[in-house]
Amino acid sequence: MTSSDHGTDAKNALGFERHDHASCITDALGKAERICAAEGIRFTPVRRRVLEILLQEHKALGAYEVLDRLRDEGLGSQPPIAYRALEFLVQNGFAHKIERLNAFIACAHPGQIHAPAFMICTKCDAVAETRSEPAQGDLGDAARAAGFQIERTVLEAEGVCPLCQDSPQS
Amino acid sequence: MTSSDHGTDAKNALGFERHDHASCITDALGKAERICAAEGIRFTPVRRRVLEILLQEHKALGAYEVLDRLRDEGLGSQPPIAYRALEFLVQNGFAHKIERLNAFIACAHPGQIHAPAFMICTKCDAVAETRSEPAQGDLGDAARAAGFQIERTVLEAEGVCPLCQDSPQS
């Protein structure tokens, strides 16, 4: 773990705040590199570049948006190129799919096992990641009561982010 | 276990339990009819039939699966027919969309304002609906901390339903 997470982010990756974006990208790429090296999995140029694209945009991107960028750079032009890289990133915990948007976003907590939850702003499309505890709450209760064994959860809240609430154009 | 199930009725899902399916359909259709009458909105033949289809199957159906049935019955053959009816049902609380599956399911609590949550069995595709309380739990905390205003939540758990856990064919 790096000694200091970017200063403004002290509140635990709330995600709607400004932050040191350059170092956030560098950190995440470095982390991914180290994790892949440690696990003996290949962090190829396309995979790396796709993660970098997601980190740069810092919002949810559709597979075809990613593909457009790859194509511009000569890194591939057919859908499977993008989907395969995205699948790799998702499977290894470097990115998540936002089901509601059919789109992908870089993970805010790479290398940590976690059940992600998202807040999606319907005005500006910003997406913030946080954590959830699926076993808790009503769903956990219902699952226990029904004898349902939870393996994975999708938790996505749509609403209005603080910046858009403040802006005049509500 | 008697394996003399009559086609649609084997694994059904308010919980994941068997129930009186015929009356469940009748009840839900009647309820929808009454609500529409009370609200002055039109419960047209296509809309009624689509809800009936969802209730009969009692699982999540893709829009094109619904459309296939409509086509067989001469109720329409182009995608917008199905999508419009489904949109109507979702907007009026008679059905929900399961984002994870890109599919639709009849609502288990029509006429009540509620934030639905779903348990999706990855073995048999059964889907059970329960309620969630978005404002509670980690996500609620994060939203309050971030100043994010939740308008709607998607909460879908994938896992194994009790019937599939018991079955030898794991």
Add this chain to the structure above:
DNA sequence: TCTGAACTTGTCATGTTATTACATATCGCC
């Protein structure tokens, strides 16, 4: 260093899910 197995990428084709646009029909009301 060669070689073969495992993995990754390139490419074409296709499948699946969803919407836009506009014409026509129906409903409720005056």
Add this chain to the structure above:
DNA sequence: GGCGATATGTAATAACATGACAAGTTCAGA
């Protein structure tokens, strides 16, 4: 009947995703 609002019919296309197979790359072990 005539009008506005709502709903349906239809064609076309957009957006999202996968299957199949060939070719290239990596890397451990002979």
